[in-house]
Amino acid sequence: MNSAITIASAVRDGHITAVEVTDTCLAALENAGRSLVAVTRLLGDRARHEAGAVDAAIAAGRDPGPLAGVPYGVKDLFDVEGLPTTAGSSRYADAAPAAGNAETITRLREAGAVLVATFSMDEFALGFATINARHGTTRNPHDPDRLAGGSSGGSAAVVAAELLPFSLGSDTNGSVRVPASLTGIYGLKPTHEALPMGGAFPFADSFDDVGPFALSVADMQCVWNVLTGTAVVASDDEIRLARLGGRFRDNGDPDQIAAIDRIAPDAPPFDLPDIARAVGRLPDHRSRRRRAASRRARARCDAMAFAPATRDRLLAGALLPETPNAAAQEFCARYKQMIVELIADHDVLLAPATPCVAPMIAAPRILIDAALAVPLRRPGRMPLGLQLKGRPGDEATLFRFAATLAKKGLIGASSPAEAFQGKVAWRK
Amino acid sequence: MTEAEPPAARAQNLPATQGEVATAALALGMRIPDACMPGELANLFLLASHADRLFGQGDDRCA
Numbered sequence: 001m002n003s004a005i006t007i008a009s010a011v012r013d014g015h016i017t018a019v020e021v022t023d024t025c026l027a028a029l030e031n032a033g034r035s036l037v038a039v040t041r042l043l044g045d046r047a048r049h050e051a052g053a054v055d056a057a058i059a060a061g062r063d064p065g066p067l068a069g070v071p072y073g074v075k076d077l078f079d080v081e082g083l084p085t086t087a088g089s090s091r092y093a094d095a096a097p098a099a100g101n102a103e104t105i106t107r108l109r110e111a112g113a114v115l116v117a118t119f120s121m122d123e124f125a126l127g128f129a130t131i132n133a134r135h136g137t138t139r140n141p142h143d144p145d146r147l148a149g150g151s152s153g154g155s156a157a158v159v160a161a162e163l164l165p166f167s168l169g170s171d172t173n174g175s176v177r178v179p180a181s182l183t184g185i186y187g188l189k190p191t192h193e194a195l196p197m198g199g200a201f202p203f204a205d206s207f208d209d210v211g212p213f214a215l216s217v218a219d220m221q222c223v224w225n226v227l228t229g230t231a232v233v234a235s236d237d238e239i240r241l242a243r244l245g246g247r248f249r250d251n252g253d254p255d256q257i258a259a260i261d262r263i264a265p266d267a268p269p270f271d272l273p274d275i276a277r278a279v280g281r282l283p284d285h286r287s288r289r290r291r292a293a294s295r296r297a298r299a300r301c302d303a304m305a306f307a308p309a310t311r312d313r314l315l316a317g318a319l320l321p322e323t324p325n326a327a328a329q330e331f332c333a334r335y336k337q338m339i340v341e342l343i344a345d346h347d348v349l350l351a352p353a354t355p356c357v358a359p360m361i362a363a364p365r366i367l368i369d370a371a372l373a374v375p376l377r378r379p380g381r382m383p384l385g386l387q388l389k390g391r392p393g394d395e396a397t398l399f400r401f402a403a404t405l406a407k408k409g410l411i412g413a414s415s416p417a418e419a420f421q422g423k424v425a426w427r428k
Numbered sequence: 429m430t431e432a433e434p435p436a437a438r439a440q441n442l443p444a445t446q447g448e449v450a451t452a453a454l455a456l457g458m459r460i461p462d463a464c465m466p467g468e469l470a471n472l473f474l475l476a477s478h479a480d481r482l483f484g485q486g487d488d489r490c491a
């Protein structure tokens with residue numbers, strides 16, 4: 001797969017048309033994408049229409065945008081005009097079609113990108129595996145017997161399989177970083193509310209974020225620029241590193257720890273206080289409660305219409321009394337402020353993104369707002385990622401640091417080409 | 429280094445038995461189908477252990 005930047009350049013320069021790129025991409029998704037159990041809807045007519053508009057703009061001498069003719073897809077929770085927004089649930093398969101596009105899709109379209117497909121996810125994003133009762137289990141392109149991670153597993157798998165240069169997922173509690181690590185690509189959990197959530201199915205307002213997947217730092221930064229409407233400012237300032245210790249270091253894979261020590265041998269270890277209380281527990285209280293509240297009325301009426309695991313979580317969340325929920329929110333606000341103050345002297349914190357290769361147990365979110373999952377370069381082995389955690393609003397430093405690591409050959413996506421070209425018999 | 433103080437221990441009152449689950453659900457105008465009860469009890473047990481840790485009363489080993 002060519003990079004997004006390369007495709008856009010070729011389309012703008014007339015070396016290939018956006019429609020040709022789209023048709024090639026749709027054919028690949030029809031074959032390999034479906035065998036990955038990643039694609040839920042191919043948007044052929046819509047995609048060709050968007051691609052045609054890009055080609056028409058070029059023919060008329062107009063600037064088609066920085067992502068001219070670049071194909072991409074989105075997790076099943078983004079509004080796509082004319083289609084039901086399912087959030088991965090059979091319950092919404094026949095919902096009323098969305099009246100418009102999610103704001104992120106609109107921004108990408110204005111930049112010339114072409115939406116070609118929607119991708120599978122855990123129902124209501126309640127999971128880290130992309131095991132979907134309706135669509136099946138999304139496969140890891142590096143080994144189809146392994147999970148791709150979740151909940152944005154479909155979006156990650158197609159990028160890892162190099163069927164698309166980028167895609168959109170969402171991250172409420174690790175749903176971008178986990179599949180990015182397990183499939184060996186870049187995944188960004190941006191600063192909370194840095195990217196527009198308009199038209200994206202809500203789960204937990206205080207945690208939900210749109211997050212892109214990409215095969216390179218350069219593509220990630222290009223997509224970021226489009227989605228934010230800003231350009232990352234170049235800088236030569238020294239990047240102050242720290243290595244997260246405690247549970248992060250204790251639970252990491254030896255290869256991750258070795259990579260972190262190689263990247264930043266002199267960086268101070270950094271332990272987050274109260275991590276056991278804050279990490280695994282707080283999001284559960286808050287998100288379960290909020291998710292349940294938003295769907296309680298529906299679950300009350302027809303609980304059995306939900307997949308069993310989802311149903312049981314939603315109903316249990318609905319039964320959670322207000323007291324611990326309010327205490328969790330109060331604690332969260334104080335903890336978040338404390339973390340911001342604690343990390344003020346560091347630009348990037350290094351930590352494992354997941355504690356092992358796929359399948360795995362999720363490494364949850366720790367209330368540090370921005371995090372970029374990067375793939376360790378380890379060709380021929382199952383992917384494993386690190387998290388570069390940054391200060392709120394400072395994605396630019398994360399991109400800059402990741403670019404230096406990529407230039408040194410320490411990180412980078414590895415191609416799983418043999419697998420998705422069909423030489424391996426995929427099993428559903 | 430400033431420590432975030434854990435919330436003071438408060439009554440959590442999470443339903444823990446079939447009867448308590450049914451009562452709590454009824455108060456919200458809900459009925460828990462029989463098929464859901466084992467899953468509800470398991471999830472509420474998990475949430476209770478999360479609450480214990482949040483309130484500083486739990487076992488941090490597997491956090």
